[in-house]
Amino acid sequence: MLAKLTSKNQITIPKKIMDQIPEARYFEVELRDGAVILKPLRTYSTSLNAIRSKAKDLGLNPDWHPGSYQMARSK
Numbered sequence: 001m002l003a004k005l006t007s008k009n010q011i012t013i014p015k016k017i018m019d020q021i022p023e024a025r026y027f028e029v030e031l032r033d034g035a036v037i038l039k040p041l042r043t044y045s046t047s048l049n050a051i052r053s054k055a056k057d058l059g060l061n062p063d064w065h066p067g068s069y070q071m072a073r074s075k
Helices: 048-057 066-074
Strands: 026-032 035-041
Touching: none
Parallel strands: none
Antiparallel strands: 026 035
């Protein structure tokens, strides 16, 4: 199948391919041996409150791994 690169460096993935991966909205992009590889990624929507609640349920706190909380806050 043919796909054209636009002036804004965008490519439309052909419908026949997207029909086979309807849930994909994000892709990991890799250059391998001169070929561009797109791997569909799964994403999960959740709230910060849900994450904090889960961490509390698991007994995790900022002292558990200081870098993890700092990293999460920076994103």
